[in-house]
Amino acid sequence: MRILLLLSFAWTTALTSATAYAQQAPAEVGGAHGMVALGAGVVPEFDGAGDVRPFPFATADIRWRGVNFQLRGNGARVDLVSDPRFAAGPVIGPRLPRQDVDGRLGRLPEIGTAVEAGGFVGYRIGGNAQGQGGVQLELSVVHDVSDTHDGLLATASASYAAVQRSDLFLSFDLRTTWADAKYTRTYFGIDAGGAAASGLAPYRPGSGLRDVGGGVTAGYWFDRHLGVIAHASAGYLVGDAADSPVTREGSRWQPIAGLMLAYRF
Template identity: 35%
Template sequence: MKNTAVLVAAGLLALPLVATAQQQPAQQPPAQAEKPEKKDWDIRIGAGASYQPDYEGSDDYEVAPIPLLMINYKDIVFLRGPMLGANLFTLQGPREGDKLQIGPLLRYQMGRDEGDNDALRGLGDIDAGAEVGAFITYRAGPWSTGLTVFRDVTDAHDGLTAKASGGYMHKFGPKLRARTELYTTWADDNYTQTFFGITAAQARRSGLRQYTAEGGIKDVGLSLDLDYSLTENWGITGRLGYKRLLGDAADSPLVDGKGSADQFSTGLILSYRF
């Protein structure tokens, strides 16, 4: 966002020059400084690692690699890791930078392997798949809020999820900024049963009790991101996250007894911006 104080100060500094030009009509007034041209493409690549549960609901943690690819074209089409979207509708707010945006989404959904943890033995694998959805977001100054909805279209879990979030960004200076986000996720019966339920056949193979998981509020969470600019192009991002599983997800035998409803994560990424 533009800094209002900087613009005001620039205007005040320009006043004496304008006055001098008015007193000397034979001279041309100084040319106004042009704003930096905004690039059509904004591309960011990087890599890092995260420390996180080895499955959702686990109390065992693993180090996992994080490849980073973020592409934005004219604030219309964007790619953020496994998610592709488009801002089909944009409504500018009362201040510069304030905007309401609505559009479609396509996301790659990671599956789950029963070999990821001993607690999953006998449950079988959950295939990775594709989800289609939509989003609506609104940004006002440092504040933001949004809602995303996804539906599986590849028979991986046949479920529907919706995530509501609110965030705040604070700049500590020209190089360091922090972003916080509070969110909650709702999931339908199909999603919750796939990832947290235990069928009769799975119970016989795994030794876990049979369990039917119904839909509802699946979790609430909080994340903190710290971005630091090492140079004009290089940057480093650190993340801390906490999520609490709720409802039938938290009561699942995979979580209550075999795992934990408290889910922590942290990560570090080094990136380059073109």
Template identity: 30%
Template sequence: MIQRFSLAATSLLASAGFALIPAAQAQDASGPGITFELGAAGKVTPSYFGSSDYILSPVPLIRLKRLELPNGFVIGGGSDEGFSLSPSFAVVGERSTKDSPELVGLNTIDTAFEFGLAAKYQVGQFRVMGALRRGFGGHEGIRGELGADYIYKPDDKWTFHGGPRLDFADSTFANTYFGVTAAEASGSFPATTASGGLISAGLEAGVRYQVNEAWAVEAGASWDRLVGDAADSPITAQGSKDQYSVQFGLLRRFDIGF
């Protein structure tokens, strides 16, 4: 499951695509300055990995579109074609029996902050992307994501995308969220060790409508199926192997010259 940004009852989404290109290719550039999008969304996600209960959370949206320095150095602002890098940040919210009484007997897992790097390569209507992050706090494991999209743009206002998604994690992450220690073991939760590897596989689809040059509306939905030890975990047995999410948001573009 790609539970990218959830913080208890609050989700956080922050994405920025950094494509290093020559200034002459920066089609949207109009001199030194910065172009970015700010917005907010509502997102429905499982309350924890493997849960069948869902929560609605506010999601801040941050998108860096272009940064051009006076010396001619440009980040973004051109075509989406080619290879690009971006930072990847995620927050996994606290898991506790206070919010999920079906997990009584399991220890509380504190909020985890994840930092890493994402990459994307796009050719025409196809793109592939991946991300790798390291956790701090609630877990100290490694998570990875791989995906591919088909992109359809019938006109200048509408953009549709969709494709498969794969989530990976090491044993530290897997044991944190799907394992049960000997001290936690009970009739409902036998002692369980979860191995790293493929955690889930699924599909994601989204749409963007460009209202005008300043405003855009986005919506998306995903389905992920937990696999391997994540699917077989007694924690998942309290909920569901199938994990869904739905999001709807509004963004505004800002252009600031230097």
């Protein structure tokens, strides 16, 4: 089960550049076409962790009858708007659990896998016909539907398509996430029982900005079908999340990196 959840855990804007070129391979008229990619990478063990874990990367962008089915960002989503600049639709994805942790954090209550669902909206500004030079702005809002943290998170991101060619793409992105108190108290709070068990100070965080971050995504197509995609990014915890004893035991830096083999059709 955890492997299936990890397959859907990818990065915030890893497909922003790749999407435009997923459509350049030949496809039957009216048939599905797009891109799928598989690979490996590393992500933080849990929110606020100081260590990373290896995991399988999987991402996809498939268009069928004017609808885009995407595995990207923090899960799966569907772009219901058939428009080259505007995008909107539902999104769903997991948040990794905090389990089997070493040290004092391991004495805190374990947190299971959360499932978050909501929606996103995006708009591309500028850029040529292939998207080069364009800036993609996006906002997503998700709420926990699994009763794990019952919180709300909103993520704003901007991605710049520096290079968009038929054989090469390169993009840079920035992002920030706001989280409510239910989320921050679940992942970064410590109640009296947790403090007594772990030796860490009690901590009751509130809502606010959780992090800021950025990254780079690059890809190269060897031919019309086969290519490779690489991504590296890092988030930096701020506000109440940064001040938590959980983060002090772990790290404010939350890196993600991966390499995938891609196929477009």
